[in-house]
């Protein structure tokens with residue numbers, strides 16, 4: 176009852192922060208100026224500027240101004256000075272043959288931002304961080320062609336300070352559209368889950384910096400879900416669902432490329448079937 180009352184009393188007031196973004200693709204809430212207030216990092220693929228908006232006035236700040244076809248950015252405070260460093264994927268195209276896939280590291284030196292290219296990996300697409308590493312999940316393999324995009328798709332990491340590319344997995348196939356960081360096996364390390372044409376995979380992190388793909392959890396997971404009769408929305412068993420003990424993930428039947436963070440169900444929470452599918456774009 177308390178929850179219902181609190182929800183009824185809560186009111187939201189819309190505020191316009193920006194009206195000039197072209198091809199808006201991703202927004203990340205992160206404190207960019209270590210004042211304790213979360214700011215908004217905004218990426219728009221149709222613009223050559225990467226910007227952030229300062230809470231609470233939403234003053235606009237330009238980080239870099241000459242990048243093309245940006246697709247993802249991710250903050251991580253590598254040097255622990257309170258201001259996040261950023262990894263940026265740009266020169267992106269859906270077609271591997273046309274996608275340069277530049278990955279750049281952005282650092283604020285107290286006065287301005289510097290940008291340094293650290294990798295070129297075709298269709299670099301989803302950037303995140305896990306265990307102090309930046310994670311890059313390209314959209315497809317280098318030789319993938321529509322509509323089936325047949326090829327193995329890399330999942331890689333970059334460790335400071337040299338940011339040399341490290342391979343996590345090359346087991347995924349087709350388009351990889353969703354990535355989610357979660358400590359799947361509760362060992363205190365961030366694991367990397369991906370959603371692709373092949374299903375939903377868990378890549379387990381180890382303390383020595385190596386990774387194990389999803390084999391421990393049944394490998395390709397669709398069959399596993401169908402065996403257990405797990406359902407989303409009361410429909411047929413979810414394709415691309417994965418279960419591990421008291422937790423489960425699924426993507427909605429009839430849709431592909433969806434990965435539901437909410438679907439990481441803890442025992443005793445709402446029934447699995449109540450959880451809504453979620454496409455982790457952005």
Ligand SMILES: [Ca+2]
Pocket residue numbers: 205206207208209210211212213214230
């Ligand atoms: Ca702030």
Ligand SMILES: [Ca+2]
Pocket residue numbers: 251252253254255256257258259260
């Ligand atoms: Ca920093």
